[in-house]
Amino acid sequence: MEALSRSVEEIFEDFQGRRAGIIKALTTDVEDFYSQCDPEKENLCLYGFPNEQWEVNLPVEEVPPELPEPVLGINFARDGMLEKDWLSLVAVHSDTWLLALAFYFGARFGFDKTDRKRLFGMINELPTIFEVVTGEAKKQVKEKSSVSNNSGNKSKSNSQAASETQGRQSKALQTKDEDEELEEQDNDEHGDTLCGACGENYGTDEFWICCDICEKWFHGNV
Incomplete structure (x- = not known):
């Protein structure tokens, strides 16, 4: 196996493309994806590709496979669960597969500790497929926005209170100075x-x- 050099950015781009393809399968193309996962068929897998496309297919026959493979048999559980729970299950396993694939490439292309940390940091900035499918990603964005607004209002309130306190202190000092000045004059x-x-x-x-x-x-x- 020839180990060609690839950068952290290239591996991350590969990750993003595959992730986008799987998200498409589990959201906008969910009806097509659902129909392709026939429980009467053999073990099926959901593949995401770097070009943001997806495919439901049988696993590769090569053992062991050259690349990490997605979870097998996603079609068998389809009719035994609520659709949203089944999609969430597929999403979780897809997250696991994408991480395994990204760090497989990292090992193959000789990433050191710093490279692996950078790659994980870039991946971790994105919501997981599970968070997107279950709506947790939107919820987190709203909560983050709410916290940010509250922090801004609190900061503004604290600044206003500090300004008012400073104003009262300045006025008190000014009155004290005036009294002392009058006393000195007297x-x-x-x-x-x-x-x-x-x-x-x-x-x-x-x-x-x-x-x-x-x-x-x-x-x-x-």
């Missing part, structure tokens, strides 16, 4: 005042009285 004014009797300066802890006739300040007796 102290300065009285500090320059001399007693009309003894000629000493005004003291902040002293009691003074003002004469209404001459408008001079004098030390008072408490």
Whole structure:
């Protein structure tokens, strides 16, 4: 077996094509797919191809097969289950097959730890076939959107609250500064005042009285 070099992006592109084909079989082409899975026939498999096409067919006769094979006998369970449950079962096995195939190619083409991690990360960004078929993918998108909106509203609310708090603090500081400034001015004014009797300066802890006739300040007796 000749191991030709292929990149992570090429393997991921192969994965995407096969995945799209299987999703088509289980959704838009579901009536055709259902009719082809006749329980009276032999073991059937659902194949997805890189060109986004699908096919219901017998497994390859080669043992062991060159490539990982999809699950056998999907047609046998068709009439024994609800259609949606049967489609979900096929979807789960198809997810497993695609992952096995992708990492088979990774091993064949010599992917190292970093390459395998990149490949898995790219695959993991996509909803699984099971999530698409069961509607979980749409549900997750809605939940993610709702969480994002709630986070945005919460952030906006927190910012507004912080702004209001900051505004109240600034106003309180401004009022405090104004009071201190007025007090200082008052102290300065009285500090320059001399007693009309003894000629000493005004003291902040002293009691003074003002004469209404001459408008001079004098030390008072408490």
